Amino acid sequence: MIDHYDIVIIGSGAGGGTMFQALGATGRRVLLLERGDFLPREKQNWSPVAVWGEHRYRNGGPYLDRDGTPFSPKQHFYVGGNTKVYGAVLFRMRERDFGVVQHHGGVSPAWPLAYDDFEPWYTAAEHLYQVHGRHGEDPLDPWWSKDYPHPPISSEPRIQQLWDDLASRGLRPFSLPMGVLLDEASPNTSPCIRCDTCDGYPCLAKAKSDSQTICIEPALAQFPNVTLRTNARVVRLETDPTGGSISKVVVDRLGSREEYSADVVVLSAGAINSAALLLQSASEQHPNGLGNSSGVVGRNLMLHHNSALIAFSKIPNPTLFQKTLGINDFYYGDSRGDGDWEFPLGATQMLGKQDVSAFDGPDAADLARHAVEFWITTEDLPSPDNRVTVEADGRLRVSYSDTNAVAHQRLIDKWKSLLETMQCREEFFEAGHYAGGRNTIEGVSHQNGTVRFGTDPATSALDVNCKMHDLDNLYVVDSSFFCSSSAVNPTLTIIANALRVAEQIDLRM
Numbered sequence: 001m002i003d004h005y006d007i008v009i010i011g012s013g014a015g016g017g018t019m020f021q022a023l024g025a026t027g028r029r030v031l032l033l034e035r036g037d038f039l040p041r042e043k044q045n046w047s048p049v050a051v052w053g054e055h056r057y058r059n060g061g062p063y064l065d066r067d068g069t070p071f072s073p074k075q076h077f078y079v080g081g082n083t084k085v086y087g088a089v090l091f092r093m094r095e096r097d098f099g100v101v102q103h104h105g106g107v108s109p110a111w112p113l114a115y116d117d118f119e120p121w122y123t124a125a126e127h128l129y130q131v132h133g134r135h136g137e138d139p140l141d142p143w144w145s146k147d148y149p150h151p152p153i154s155s156e157p158r159i160q161q162l163w164d165d166l167a168s169r170g171l172r173p174f175s176l177p178m179g180v181l182l183d184e185a186s187p188n189t190s191p192c193i194r195c196d197t198c199d200g201y202p203c204l205a206k207a208k209s210d211s212q213t214i215c216i217e218p219a220l221a222q223f224p225n226v227t228l229r230t231n232a233r234v235v236r237l238e239t240d241p242t243g244g245s246i247s248k249v250v251v252d253r254l255g256s257r258e259e260y261s262a263d264v265v266v267l268s269a270g271a272i273n274s275a276a277l278l279l280q281s282a283s284e285q286h287p288n289g290l291g292n293s294s295g296v297v298g299r300n301l302m303l304h305h306n307s308a309l310i311a312f313s314k315i316p317n318p319t320l321f322q323k324t325l326g327i328n329d330f331y332y333g334d335s336r337g338d339g340d341w342e343f344p345l346g347a348t349q350m351l352g353k354q355d356v357s358a359f360d361g362p363d364a365a366d367l368a369r370h371a372v373e374f375w376i377t378t379e380d381l382p383s384p385d386n387r388v389t390v391e392a393d394g395r396l397r398v399s400y401s402d403t404n405a406v407a408h409q410r411l412i413d414k415w416k417s418l419l420e421t422m423q424c425r426e427e428f429f430e431a432g433h434y435a436g437g438r439n440t441i442e443g444v445s446h447q448n449g450t451v452r453f454g455t456d457p458a459t460s461a462l463d464v465n466c467k468m469h470d471l472d473n474l475y476v477v478d479s480s481f482f483c484s485s486s487a488v489n490p491t492l493t494i495i496a497n498a499l500r501v502a503e504q505i506d507l508r509m
Contacts, residue, residue, distance in 0.1 A: 005031040005227075006509065008249050008262035010234050010277075013081025014494040015477040016268030017211025018128070022502035024223040028509065031260060032216070033232040033251060035269070036077030039084050045204040046197040048355035057085065057202060064391065065441055066399040073398075073444045079230060080212030081270065082445055083491065087199040087323065087375075088179040088208055089349060090131050090495075091488035092122045094331070095142040101484070104343040105404030106381045108484040112454050112464050115142055121496035129179045129209040129495060137174035140328045153178055155324040158317045159350065162372065162422055163325055169421045176326045176349055177492075179209030194321035199352025229253070236281050237265065237474070243285025245472040264505055268478040268498075271301065275388045275450035275480060276396050291468035297451055297461050298389060300382035301400060302485040304446040305408035307376040308351055310429035311419055316369050322350045330414055331487060345411040346378035346487040359429075372424060376415060378408035379487040382449055400441050448479035448490050465504045466497065477501050
């Protein structure tokens with residue numbers, strides 16, 4: 001017997017978890033299917049050795065790269081998805097990001113909707129996820145209808161000094177928009193304790209604005225009409241005989257087959273796994289993959305060009321919570337002395353503090369004491385050859401080659417030119433993931449673009465409300481719908497879009 005719900009949501013990350021809360025409030029019967037279980041609360045949540053050395057919480061993959069070589073992705077199948085370990089920086093995309101942008105490496109295409117269409121939902125998302133910040137500090141901030149619900153997080157002395165030094169150079173530092181449950185006015189009762197294990201770690205104090213904490217657990221406590229099933233891996237979506245709508249969601253739950261049906265199915269398994277599930281669900285009516293008459297499903301994968309770069313301060317850096325400062329002066333290029341370069345470069349933000357275990361050699365402790373860590377992001381561009389495919393044995397192949405890489409290196413060089421201004425030594429560290437260096441294909445946390453939305457069914461898989469053109473009752477609400485990646489963290493856009501689409505589903509039903 002098939003269990004029937006009004007809505008079935010697949011995946012509990014930023015998109016699915018937010019949708020669960022929003023649709024749960026409508027009173028309809030909503031089922032959330034999560035492939036993993038709850039991430040355990042344990043001492044290892046805050047252990048750099050466990051998290052980075054042992055990859056304790058990575059439970060996705062292995063995937064294959066373009067050449068067929070297996071790799072272990074930074075993928076987390078838990079209630080809350082990758083928001084359990086994200087850096088909690090919640091940026092709006094810039095207004096220009098929604099239009100055509102010319103880059104050194106090619107063109108970033110326009111979205112079918114503009115920033116104005118997303119602005120109310122960005123505001124709702126910032127308030128739902130309890131974001132700290134101050135609109136207008138960032139020189140590229142788009143217009144806003146309502147300020148953040150919480151003030152910016154204060155910078156510790158060494159980072160405030162860094163802020164002042166950059167400002168003396170004519171740059172415009174700003175407070176990072178952070179999703180953490182921090183009350184600096186009442187530190188004794190604040191859930192967040194400003195620790196040095198936030199960025200990339202699960203939060204043992206449950207003080208990070210992840211979708212489990214913000215949406216899923218409150219919905220389960222408040223709404224009797226919602227249900228969560230963990231360890232529920234969706235293996236196939238089946239259609240009715242016409243191929244026009246989803247009639248069955250097939251689940252492998254701890255080795256047992258379960259089947260569900262719903263008036264509306266919402267897919268939010270992440271850009272890689274959502275595309276893979278659609279491809280795996282090929283049928284006679286959908287021979288190239290479910291909803292893939294356009295041929296774009298799985299293609300145009302974007303991951304951002306991200307680098308973790310570590311400078312070494314000339315004075316000790318005892319900062320604990322370091323993610324309080326961003327620089328966007330080079331987002332669309334540099335008008336101060338780089339006149340031969342007319343293309344965007346990208347964004348810079350502080351990275352979480354690195355533990356001594358990130359460094360080698362007899363000077364490791366000294367390096368850790370003086371380290372100042374930065375995260376550098378440049379937009380990568382959609383390419384149909386960067387794609388997700390499924391092998392005959394069911395393994396996922398993630399084929400990806402760099403686009404727009406020259407701009408990323410130029411941004412790194414720009415950052416290096418500021419070392420003296422930042423009172424840092426000339427040498428810096430650039431080797432290894434998160435402990436410094438280029439974030440390779442293993443770091444798939446900014447994945448997007450594999451099931452793009454648009455107005456033309458010949459060139460997009462989803463309509464502007466993220467419903468599949470080819471199917472009447474299937475929506476996709478993770479970052480798969482992106483047409484371009486911009487150069488800011490994608491999570492707030494995923495959340496805002498989930499709220500936007502939830503309203504459309506509510507109106508439909």
